[in-house]
Amino acid sequence: MNPAPLQDWLAHRTPDARRFPYDRVVDAYQHHGKHFVPHEWTTPLQLTRQRLPSVRGPHQQLAAFLDIALDKVDDRFDYRTFLGLRLLPIPDPDSDTEPAQRLLARRDRLHVLLLADLAAFELRALDHPAAPPGRLRPAGPLVAKRLRHAMRAANPALHRLSLPLREVNDPVALARRLVTMTCVDRTEAERLMLRTTLLPVSTVHDERLFLRTLQCFEVTLGLLAVDLTAAVTAVTEDRLSMAGVRLTLAARLLHETAPLWSMLATMQPQAFHRFRTHTDGASAIQSRAYKLVESLCRTPEPHRLRSTAYLSVPDVRDRIRAGQISLDDALSAIRADRDILAESPTLADGIRAFTAAVFQWRRTHYRLAVRMLGAERPGTGATPGTPYLLGSRDTTVFGDHTTPRPMADVR
Incomplete structure (x- = not known):
């Protein structure tokens, strides 16, 4: 070069x-x-x-x-630079005031572009087996399985964008259609964004899967933070049904990410450990979007704010210390005088749906992390590793406003 x-x-x-x-x-x-x-x-x-x-x-x-x-x-080097987050137009509650549908469309567009770019890379590897980068390249059947999950992950967004793919049994053929379709109307700015946000630390094939999947999660978590901020505002303005609607939509979006976990599970453990040796300093606990979502659900306890998880995201920590109102705070402020969950079944349904979605997301994250890291292995950058990936030991998402099924202590 x-x-x-x-x-x-x-x-x-x-x-x-x-x-x-x-x-x-x-x-x-x-x-x-x-x-x-x-x-x-x-x-x-x-x-x-x-x-x-x-x-x-x-x-x-x-x-x-x-x-x-x-x-x-x-x-x-850290999680943000590893994923190139500054160059991704991730929704943010501090700067995005567009209508909810427009923000969802923007997230869907970016989500599809990231998945299509990953699919294009996997297809090139299938079509040109000797082309670099090729370290620990997966076999054809594993790539086909990976592409099937990628298409499942893209489908809900494609339908909302009025770009549904005609179903076929061959995931490779379906992936080719997605790549062709997104290339037709992709702008030069989008092409450059996709290129500049993919600077892997190694030439291990599966690292690109890892990067693109985490970027997809970050885009979705960013929109969830916007939805939760809107729900908090709705509760403080006594628009309880509207808050429930935003929570229900957020829950649906989080459920839609399930195929991303399945896709990430196709990553070869030996490949993960090969490129992971060069990611020291980057850890998922540095995810600003995840900490925003967590803190907007429920204000962290003081000991949690002093933990590595929040020391890694000082701007979120500052927001909380400055008096950021969580949904738990907003609900508690009016709950003493009113049975708000009985008063607004829509809000009750939204809380239950989002709580269930968060716990399912956490459980899946934990299971995959254990598979890749082992139950007690340290994380990247000398972070505590597998038990720390989920953030909180709490068995509730919104304080005592719901009573979800308890989960194991994963902190």
């Missing part, structure tokens, strides 16, 4: 951010793996970052890309 295009771009007196050779840089990172990218690439990228103030054109995207590409060099 020759860094000449990057050096040529830098040779201009005032380089244009819009002409930055993203594709060549991404190609190099995918060829070597981020952990192994040679200095002839990282050194000019560092120089690019130094010159950013003098670069012509909008360079916010370039700055975000360099932040992700140089995390290993800067010794600040």
